Amino acid sequence: MEKTEKRIEELREQINYHNYRYYVLDSPEISDAEYDALMAELRRLEEEHPQLITPESPTQRVGAAPVEAFGVVEHLVPLLSLANVFSYDELLAWHRRASNLIPGRSMDFVCELKLDGLAVALTYSDGRLATGATRGDGYRGEDITQNLRTIRSIPLSLRKDAPKKFEVRGEVYLSKAGFEKLNEERAREGQPLFANPRNAAAGSVRQLDPRITVKRPLDIYIYALGWAEGNVPPTHWETLEYLKSLGFKMSPYNAYVTDIGEVENYHRHWLEERENIEFETDGIVIKINSLDLQRQLGVVGHDPRWAVAYKFPAIQATTRLLDIGISVGRTGSLNPFAILEPVSVGGVTIKQAALHNEEDIRRKDIRIGDTVIVQRAGEVIPQVVGPVVSKRSGEERIFVMPSRCPACGGEVVKPQGEAVARCINTSCPAQIYELLTHFVSRPAMDIDGIGEKLAAALLNSGLIKDVADLYPLRKHDLAALERMGEKSAANVINAIERSKDRPLFRVIFALGIRHVGAETAELLASHFGDMDGLVKASEEELLSVPTIGPKIADSIHLFFREEANLKVIEKLRKAGVRLQEEAAKAKELPLVGQEFVVTGRLEDFPRSETEARIKELGGAVVSSVTRKTTFLVVGADPGSKLEKARALGTRLLSEEEFLHLLEEANK
Ligand SMILES: [Zn+2]
Structure with missing residues (x-):
């Protein structure tokens, strides 16, 4: 037994070492096959002696079961945001302001590439990873420890003696290559694509199920020590070196410079080399090196005075606009988007870009077949800036908004004076997802437990075709959906049941009629007293309700002219959803005396x-x-x-x- 224990120890040490060589230093010493053999032996020994498994064992990176929701972690020291500068002049102004506050003190700097990922804080206690949390609002983040454990460049235990308790900060990111690979896989599986590496990284880290996170090619660079119990080095640069010696992964792009002019050189160099950087970056971060000066300079608002982000300009490229597609949004808005000949913009392949609305397309005179300029800036969806008119062949086509909804064939309406055309059919599959999440939201029917994932699963499984289909759902319907526990299924069914007795105004609001917010819904409910009155109301009658103008009246009238919407109301009625004001119910409670x-x-x-x-x-x-x-x-x-x-x-x-x-x- 003792011998086994010793062997297990040995194996873990070796595997941790090779993990470190492979994932942190990117310089493995053994082949994959040799590594796999070590892992296999450890797994076998642990299976035979499960009492010897510890949470830090390299076999236990993905051990946790999915969670229902993330807990909250309070950050001991807040994670601040950074102020931005966009030019050398602005950088010099920042430098001057800082210098004036600490007269006579010279400064040196650390330059880092600004990663476009997800900021996290990792707390270590007695040399072991204790918690990992998102930045959140800077003061409170989400507890995503189980997911961060799956990232192999995050050490579960440290390589040498460290402060008893401390927190490091870093950015979880997806490399450009990892991002493209992930999207290719998703395209093959028919799943929606991620817009950019940042979204993909954030979405992956915030998975409730760590078994999904582990499949995403996530990585991390540590960029700061948040706080520590005990002595730490006096400068930021030395701190980074120290953290590296503890086994943390540091960005190879970090640079120590002694002069603000060198900062400008660093910025210019990486702006030129942008395409060749392994990850997405939208600028550089400059930090004053001395931690003592950092403390003296302190914070103004939410931004530290001792650090600043120096942004890169947006990057552009030209390509051909192959076609204009239409996506259907939350209130049925028809949103045109550009389908492009794939083009690399700053190292990321772009196949689609935003086009706002029909008028914008006309104003910029963008035609199908045009050579267009596309632009990416940070995390924003790529945009079409405009056409290159000189490259026209004469075969380009002018875009016309379809008169029927591309998702459901329903009527498309463009109210006067508005830029956006809309599908007004409530049962439109593209809208129903958004509508469903609105319907169950707290100010509407307040049905707890139906998040984005469950909403999508309900629609994809065909269990739900419109919001009224929620009501006939039974526990076994939900339990049949992937990863839905018995208990959570029962909770959701309860919540649906309870929602049948919501006040009338909430039902009206929940329908998602355009321009009808909760307040307008209250006015309508008290004026009409029941749903039937509202459904049958003429525009004239609607206009007689205080504060309701022609825009709202028109929108309500249109909504109830659509057959599909009337059907939803009928289904709600049959399901037992209350469609009149409480006062009108006035019947005695049925179980009195029992x-x-x-x-x-x-x-x-x-x-x-x-x-x-x-x-x-x-x-x-x-x-x-x-x-x-x-x-x-x-x-x-x-x-x-x-x-x-x-x-x-x-x-x-x-x-x-x-x-x-x-x-x-x-x-
Ligand atoms: Zn539609």
Whole structure:
């Protein structure tokens, strides 16, 4: 046993060393096959002796189960943002301001390339990775430790003695090559493509399931020590060297310079070499080297005075506009986008770019077949700047907005005085995703637990074709979806059920009628009192409602002229969603005078939920069975209450019968 333990130790040490050579230094000493053999041996020994597995073992990078949501991490020292400068003059002005605050002190600098990724903070405790968090708002971030553990250039344990507790900061990123590869894979699998490496990195790190994160080619560069318990070097440059000696991965582009003129040279050099940098960068970061001076200069607003970002200008390229496609947005807006002959812009291949709207296309006179200038700046979606008119052959075509929605064939309307054309069909598949996320949102129907992922899964599986299809969903429908736990499925079903009794104005708001916000919805609800009145209202009647002008009236009128929208309303009604003001309901609560006791575990509801529903309908819930008890609801593994109820002759309800009773009572 002791021998095994020793061998396991040895293997871990060797694997960590080779990991470090491979992922951090990029200079492996052994072949992949040799490395795999070491890993295989360690895995086998750990399988035979599971009690010897530790969280720091190299086999345990992906050990964690998916989480439902990320926890919150408070940053001990806030992660600041940086002020930007765009020219050498502005850089000199920054330098002058700093110099004036610390007269007579000379400065040296560290220059770094500004990575376009996701900033994270890693806390180490007793030489082990304790937590990893996103920057968040700078003060509180999300706990993404399990995902960051999957990045092999992040050490789980350190290579030598380190402060007892400290935090390092770094940027998680995807290289350009990794990004292109990832998008190629996604294209093959028919998944939506990431717009840029930054989005891809952020999306990958914020996966709830670390098994997805591990498949993404993420990497990290550490760029600062956040804080430490104990002594640390006096300058930023020495700190970086020190962190490197602990096993952290440092950007090879970092440079130490002694003069602001050298900063300008560094900037110019990498601007020219931009294409050859392995990752996306939109500028450089300059930090004053002395940590003592950094402390003296301090922070103004959210920006430190001792550091600044010196941005690169946007990069442009020319290519051919092959066609103009249309995507359908949240409120049915038809958004034209450019389909381009693939072109490399600053090292990233661009195949599509934004085109705003029809008028913008006309104003810039962009024609299909044109040679166009495309531009990328930082994380923004690439844009078409304009056509190169001199390159026209005469075969170019002028773009015309389609009169039917490309996603559903529905009617396209362009209200007067507006730049954007819209599809007004609520059941349009392209819109329904956005509409669904609006429908379930807190100010609308407030259905907890339906996030973006579940919304997409519901639509893709065909379980839902419009928002009203939420209501007939049953627990087993959801449980059949990928990675949906029993318990979360039950919670979602509960939340859907509860939403049936929302006030009328929230239902009106949830429909997503253009220009109808929560406030307007309240006015409409109190004016009409029920949905039918609103549906049938003429434009004239709508205009008689205080503060409702022609724009809103027109939009409401159009909405209820669409057959698909009327169908949604009918389905909501059939599902039992309340479509009138509370006052109009005025019927007595159906379960008044009835006493319920619940025993055992219910499949569809947590206990508290069950009790709340009974009380809402006027019933009473007590904890023990007496002669007064009307019903005993019997779940799985019932307790002694069942015997007592049998002895007293109390009516028993199975879960199914109970649900049926609730449904009846709800009618
Ligand atoms: Zn449509």
